[in-house]
Amino acid sequence: MKILITGFEPFGGETINPSTEVLKLLPPKINNFQVITQQIPTVFRKSIDTLYQAIEKEKPDIVLCIGQAGGRAEITVERVAINIDDARIADNEGNQPVDEKVFADGDNAYFSNLPIKAMVEAMKAKNIPAVVSNSAGTYVCNHLMYGLLYYIHKQNPSLRGGFIHIPYIKQQVKDKENIPSMELEEISLGLIIAIEAIIKYQEDIKISGGSIY
Numbered sequence: 001m002k003i004l005i006t007g008f009e010p011f012g013g014e015t016i017n018p019s020t021e022v023l024k025l026l027p028p029k030i031n032n033f034q035v036i037t038q039q040i041p042t043v044f045r046k047s048i049d050t051l052y053q054a055i056e057k058e059k060p061d062i063v064l065c066i067g068q069a070g071g072r073a074e075i076t077v078e079r080v081a082i083n084i085d086d087a088r089i090a091d092n093e094g095n096q097p098v099d100e101k102v103f104a105d106g107d108n109a110y111f112s113n114l115p116i117k118a119m120v121e122a123m124k125a126k127n128i129p130a131v132v133s134n135s136a137g138t139y140v141c142n143h144l145m146y147g148l149l150y151y152i153h154k155q156n157p158s159l160r161g162g163f164i165h166i167p168y169i170k171q172q173v174k175d176k177e178n179i180p181s182m183e184l185e186e187i188s189l190g191l192i193i194a195i196e197a198i199i200k201y202q203e204d205i206k207i208s209g210g211s212i213y
Contacts, residue, residue: 003033003195004060006051008067008140011042011092018169018184019066025188030195036060042092042140044085048102048147055151055159062160062198063148064114066191067141069165070172073180075123075190076133076213077116078163081146082109086138102146110149112162115201117209119164122197128190129182132209136163164194 005026007019023037038054040047055063069076083106085097116132123130136142145163152159168181 001033002036002058002060003030003062003064004036004038004054004058006038006040006054006063006065006144008040008042008047009092011140012089014172016172017042017068018166018172018187019068021169021184022066022166022188022191025184026191030192031199033062033195033199040065040144044087044091044095044097044140044143046093047140047144051144051148052151060159064161064195064198065144065148065163067144067163067165068168069137069141070168071179072165072167072213074129074131074167075182075187075194076131076165076211077114077119077194078112078133078136078145078165079116080109080111080134081136081142081149081163082138083107083146084138085143088139091140102143103150106146106150107153110146110153112149113152113160114162114198115204116162117207118201118205119194119197120209121205121207122193123190126189126193128186128193130190131211131213133165133211133213135213136165141165160198164191
C-alpha cells in the first residue's frame, strides 16, 4: 500500500516552501503504507502534469497534496476544489491566468473523498491547530487539487485524494508583522496524524466543521 504526498517549490518571492520542507521529515512508512514524496512545480498545468506522472509511476492508493497558505494559523484540510484559475500573482514561469477553467470538460467543483473532518479532529485531539477549509483559493494549489480530483473522477474512482494547506513556518515570518506561523516539526506531526486518520476512516465522521476559510 502506498501514499503519495506532494509539496510545492517556493514561490512569490519566498526562498523556501514549508510544503516541501515538511516532506523531508515524514517517515518512510506510516502504519502499513509506504510514503512516497514528490516536489511539484508552482506552475499552472505543469503542476498537474507532474502529479499525473507521479501517480502513473507509483500507482498509489492515496494521494495527499500539501501547499502553503501564508496567513492561516492552522493546518487546513480542504473540502473542495473549483474549476477556475484566477491568479493574483504570476506563477514561477510567469503564467497568470484570469478566470480560466482548469479543465473545460470538468464539473464546476469536485469534493475531496478523504475523511476531512476525522483528520481535523484527530489533529485537534493532539493539540495541533487544525480546521476544515472550504476554499483552496484560485492559485496553483486549487489548480492542483482540482487536477487530482478530476483525475479521480474521470479515470480512477477508487483512488482517494485531497489537499491540505499549512501555515508559514517560523523562519518565514521574521520580517512579517502579525503573521501566524507554526514550527515545521509540529506541522509534520499534524500531517502524520492526519494520514493515520485517512488510513483509519473509510467514511468521514459527521460533526460540525464550518469555517471562515
